[in-house]
Amino acid sequence: MRITVVAVGRVRHGPIQALCAEYTGRLVWPTEIREVDARKRLEGAALKAHEATLLVDRIPSGARLVALDEHGRTMDSATFATALGRWRDDGQQDICFLIGGADGLESSLRERADLVLAFGPQTWPHQLVRVMLLEQIYRAERILAGHPYHRA
8 A cells, every 4th residue: 555645845954854754664465645735826726725725736646634633533553554454455546645734735635535534633844743643554554454653
């Protein structure tokens, strides 16, 4: 199973990039981060629509789609691992996670997603969400492998 994270914005050198590299390097599942950059000077709905177009263009064909959104479903780590494991066991080749920009994802992406996932009711910096997501994917792999990394 391949994991693709498609995210608005570029992570520059520094701790966020180092943490993303750390977790990506630990993962057994091949994982790629695809960044898109909305260079047009737009605001509000127009910006979200432009970002949505950029994100859609980077989604692997046939991928299960998970949208990260503060209004999505919250899951504990074991439930998240179970969902990924079910998709893996069903023969799903690709899972794609979408992370929007500072204004979030356009509603059409949330509607299209197989799962809309939230990391709680708080609003998180979209670049920090990458690290949190990669850690949770790694934790899911460890849970599914019966490894003691997850101590719940």
